[in-house]
Amino acid sequence: xxxxxxxxxxxxxxxxxxxxxxxxxxxxxxxxxxxxxxxxxxxxxxxxxxxxxxxxxxxxxxxxxxxxxxxxxxxxxxxxxxxxxxxxxxxxxxxxxxxxxxxxxxxxxxxxxxxxxxxxxxxxxxxxxxxxxxxxxxxxxxxxxxxxxxxxxxxxxxxxxxxxxxxxxxxxxxxxxxxxxxxxxxxxxxxxxxxxxxxxxxxxxxxxxxxxxxxxxxxxxxxxxxxxxxxxxxxxxxxxxxxxxxxxxxxxxxxxxxxxxxxxxxxxxxxxxxxxxxxxxxxxxxxxxxxxxxxxxxxxxxxxxxxxxxxxxxxxxxxxxxxxxxxxxxxxxxxxxxxxxx
Amino acid sequence: xxxxxxxxxxxxxxxxxxxxxxxxxxxxxxxxxxxxxxxxxxxxxxxxxxxxxxxxxxxxxxxxxxxxxxxxxxxxxxxxxxxxxxxxxxxxxxxxxxxxxxxxxxxxxxxxxxxxxxxxxxxxxxxxxxxxxxxxxxxxxxxxxxxxxxxxxxxxxxxxxxxxxxxxxxxxxxxxxxxxxxxxxxxxxxxxxxxxxxxxxxxxxxxxxxxxxxxxxxxxxxxxxxxxxxxxxxxxxxxxxxxxxxxxxxxxxxxxxxxxxxxxxxxxxxxxxxxxxxxxxxxxxxxxxxxxxxxxxxxxxxxxxxxxxxxxxxxxxxxxxxxxxxxxxxxxxxxxxxxxxx
DNA sequence: ACAATCCATGGGAGCGCTCCCAAGGGCGTT
DNA sequence: AACGCCCTTGGGAGCGCTCCCATGGATTGT
Numbered sequence: 003x004x005x006x007x008x009x010x011x012x013x014x015x016x017x018x019x020x021x022x023x024x025x026x027x028x029x030x031x032x033x034x035x036x037x038x039x040x041x042x043x044x045x046x047x048x049x050x051x052x053x054x055x056x057x058x059x060x061x062x063x064x065x066x067x068x069x070x071x072x073x074x075x076x077x078x079x080x081x082x083x084x085x086x087x088x089x090x091x092x093x094x095x096x097x098x099x100x101x102x103x104x105x106x107x108x109x110x111x112x113x114x115x116x117x118x119x120x121x122x123x124x125x126x127x128x129x130x131x132x133x134x135x136x137x138x139x140x141x142x143x144x145x146x147x148x149x150x151x152x153x154x155x156x157x158x159x160x161x162x163x164x165x166x167x168x169x170x171x172x173x174x175x176x177x178x179x180x181x182x183x184x185x186x187x188x189x190x191x192x193x194x195x196x197x198x199x200x201x202x203x204x205x206x207x208x209x210x211x212x213x214x215x216x217x218x219x220x221x222x223x224x225x226x227x228x229x230x231x232x233x234x235x236x237x238x239x240x241x242x243x244x245x246x247x248x249x250x251x252x253x254x255x256x257x258x259x260x261x262x263x264x265x266x267x268x269x270x271x272x273x274x275x276x277x278x279x280x281x282x283x284x285x286x287x288x289x290x291x292x293x294x295x296x297x298x299x300x301x302x303x304x305x306x307x308x309x310x311x312x313x314x315x316x317x318x319x320x321x322x323x324x325x326x327x328x329x330x331x332x333x334x335x336x337x338x339x340x341x342x343x344x
Numbered sequence: 345x346x347x348x349x350x351x352x353x354x355x356x357x358x359x360x361x362x363x364x365x366x367x368x369x370x371x372x373x374x375x376x377x378x379x380x381x382x383x384x385x386x387x388x389x390x391x392x393x394x395x396x397x398x399x400x401x402x403x404x405x406x407x408x409x410x411x412x413x414x415x416x417x418x419x420x421x422x423x424x425x426x427x428x429x430x431x432x433x434x435x436x437x438x439x440x441x442x443x444x445x446x447x448x449x450x451x452x453x454x455x456x457x458x459x460x461x462x463x464x465x466x467x468x469x470x471x472x473x474x475x476x477x478x479x480x481x482x483x484x485x486x487x488x489x490x491x492x493x494x495x496x497x498x499x500x501x502x503x504x505x506x507x508x509x510x511x512x513x514x515x516x517x518x519x520x521x522x523x524x525x526x527x528x529x530x531x532x533x534x535x536x537x538x539x540x541x542x543x544x545x546x547x548x549x550x551x552x553x554x555x556x557x558x559x560x561x562x563x564x565x566x567x568x569x570x571x572x573x574x575x576x577x578x579x580x581x582x583x584x585x586x587x588x589x590x591x592x593x594x595x596x597x598x599x600x601x602x603x604x605x606x607x608x609x610x611x612x613x614x615x616x617x618x619x620x621x622x623x624x625x626x627x628x629x630x631x632x633x634x635x636x637x638x639x640x641x642x643x644x645x646x647x648x649x650x651x652x653x654x655x656x657x658x659x660x661x662x663x664x665x666x667x668x669x670x671x672x673x674x675x676x677x678x679x680x681x682x683x684x685x686x
Numbered sequence: 687a688c689a690a691t692c693c694a695t696g697g698g699a700g701c702g703c704t705c706c707c708a709a710g711g712g713c714g715t716t
Numbered sequence: 717a718a719c720g721c722c723c724t725t726g727g728g729a730g731c732g733c734t735c736c737c738a739t740g741g742a743t744t745g746t
Contacts (some may be wrong), residue, residue: 012471014731014732014733015732015733015734016732016733019696024695024696025695025696025697026696026697026732026733026734027694027695027696027697027734027735027736028694028695028696030733030734030735031694031695034734038693038694038695039694039695040693040694040695043694043695055469057466057469057470058470058732058733059407059470059731059732059733060470060472060733061403061404061406061407061410061412061731061732061733062403062407062701062731062732062733062734063732063733063734064403064406064701064733065401065403065404065407065700065701065702065703065731065732065733065734066700066701066732066733066734066735067701067733067734067735068403068701070403072451075452090433091432091433094452094454095454098452098453098454098460102459102460102463103459107451107453107467107472108451108452108453109414109449109450109451109452110417110436110440110450110451110452111440111449111450112436112437112440117444117445118440118444121444124399125449127397127399128399128400128401128402129354129399130402130449265637292637295607295634295637295638296637297639356701356702356703357702357703357704358702358703361726366725366726367725367726367727368702368703368704368726368727369704369705369706369724369725369726369727370724370725370726372703372704372705373724373725376704380723380724380725381724381725382723382724382725385724385725400702400703401701401702401703402703403701403702403703404701404702404703404704404731405702405703405704406703406731407701407702407703407704407730407731407732407733408702408703408704408705408730408731409703409704409705409731410731
């Protein structure tokens with residue numbers, strides 16, 4: 003059976019070398035696009051590769067180079083968010099696009115409980131990827147620290163705090179939020195509340211800071227009763243809106259730190275019979291598809307989500323190629339997209 | 345530097361064997377949970393593994409076993425759909441959940457253009473995964489045929505046609521559609537149009553068939569003017585609704601083959617001042633989050649998307665373990681979720 | 687024309703693991 | 717007491733590739 007097995011087996015470098023009448027080294031050089039191969043040899047090898055339909059065995063390559071040619075995208079989020087947030091899809095698309103002209107592959111790892119976390123840790127320790135992209139970081143998330151310790155190339159989307167040491171990409175959350183609030187204030191709204199994101203995340207803090215900054219520019223110190231933090235979910239946004247309205251019936255505008263939360267707020271406003279935007283103006287953040295679907299369509303701060311996916315990928319590939327280099331970071335601009343809620 | 349390098353390098357099986365005072369074979373047996381190891385040897389090996397923090401090198405293992413311990417989830421869709429369809433996220437969650445107590449990893453591969461397709465083909469030919477999950481199959485998609493030819497374990501979500509030879513999982517599209525239309529007809533609606541899915545996909549056909557079946561049960565042969573196919577996008581749904589209304593102003597109900605298309609239809613109805621559900625009732629399909637967000641909230645046929653993700657994964661793992669066995673297939677039930685559009 | 691270079695080339699060594707077989711030790715049987 | 721069996725064990729061979737070095741031929745300079 004040995005010869006039959008051998009026939010069924012995929013061709014190896016060796017087989018190509020024999021057929022092309024050259025040595026293994028030469029084939030390897032051709033396959034990897036390395037210099038130092040004569041035109042004649044290259045042609046012969048290429049013909050042999052085509053004839054045998056040769057494809058290199060990645061495991062064998064990986065064993066000696068100790069590269070895996072793949073990166074992991076880690077999404078540490080509860081069920082609900084991945085379901086709701088078009089944000090993640092956009093990032094995935096960006097990553098995939100940037101990877102398209104690479105030989106790198108994308109591993110998707112959802113971390114929703116301890117079991118999945120352990121699995122990820124084992125995985126990274128086995129160095130089954132060359133680098134890690136981590137989306138949605140919480141202030142005290144143990145994961146970034148773990149990755150840092152392991153010294154595996156890592157790029158975060160977002161950051162734990164303003165002085166994040168790891169490479170990361172984030173959008174100009176402070177600026178974007180200020181943009182939104184400035185817009186509201188500039189149109190005569192006087193009592194602008196905010197549904198903040200989780201305050202254990204830098205996005206939460208930064209968007210809240212933007213809200214504060216815009217007020218400060220006008221010399222006003224907004225009251226704490228105008229702030230209600232929520233958890234980026236729709237139900238959370240709705241509850242926050244309810245709380246805000248109960249506390250401050252005089253609210254005439256709301257800046258929500260995400261579209262999904264804004265959608266929840268809109269539901270609450272509708273329920274209470276408050277007209278949007280006449281009585282209460284609303285602005286969201288993310289400019290996701292939900293913003294186009296609310297009634298009325300939601301004015302929102304747009305961040306280039308897909309571009310963020312591309313950016314983190316680029317930075318990660320850089321870092322993989324030069325792990326000793328400095329950490330990379332990038333802030334992407336935000337813009338205001340006006341629709342009907344303002 | 346050789347000794348320094350050696351020190352920095354991760355521990356190998358050999359190192360564990362030395363420390364435990366046993367042979368490589370014994371360590372390998374312990375690591376892989378194989379029988380034929382004495383309790384004493386097992387204990388010694390486990391201690392050594394813990395002390396060295398040993399993690400097996402997957403590339404070395406893969407080289408000899410020619411398994412990769414990973415599967416690919418292939419999503420061959422245009423930008424727009426991945427963005428819009430919560431469907432994909434749900435499937436991903438299901439897959440990930442099912443994989444959680446496995447050592448298998450998930451590779452996500454988006455195939456949006458020829459370049460990405462070529463890349464996928466190379467990838468599968470290099471056998472960089474043990475199996476493939478393919479979502480969203482079109483009738484003449486070359487991919488299933490390619491996978492079949494390559495003889496790599498494959499499970500489809502959906503099917504090319506009712507006699508799909510490859511393993512697959514799909515929901516009861518015919519039954520679900522019939523459920524919806526029966527509901528409409530049962531409530532006194534007389535002119536039930538349908539916005540069909542792409543007719544080059546089995547889902548498109550099957551849901552259309554369900555619409556026909558429910559009419560047939562009542563002995564009516566619905567007119568072709570009540571059918572408008574679209575492409576599962578919101579804009580497509582809206583255009584189809586427009587067309588339908590222009591053709592048949594007497595329509596008093598619409599069954600859309602997806603929630604996203606139903607959302608488009610609602611927009612068009614609102615624009616025309618037609619009240620939902622009073623003048624026109626609407627039912628969607630998928631019961632995705634968009635169904636909860638339309639105004640009014642959309643009645644929809646629910647399919648267990650996350651369960652589909654789990655199911656395809658189970659079937660794929662089966663098929664990987666027993667590639668010679670018969671092809672697997674599974675039909676999952678659908679239910680009607682009533683909201684405010686009926 | 688001869689030496690000094692340079693470039694293309696072949697192939698040995700080795701990456702870390704699994705597979706498998708031969709060997710050793712303990713036990714039961716007659 | 718001698719033999720046979722079974723279970724545990726160690727380690728050689730080999731998976732397919734890259735890395736690197738020694739070799740030989742062609743090229744250039746004087």
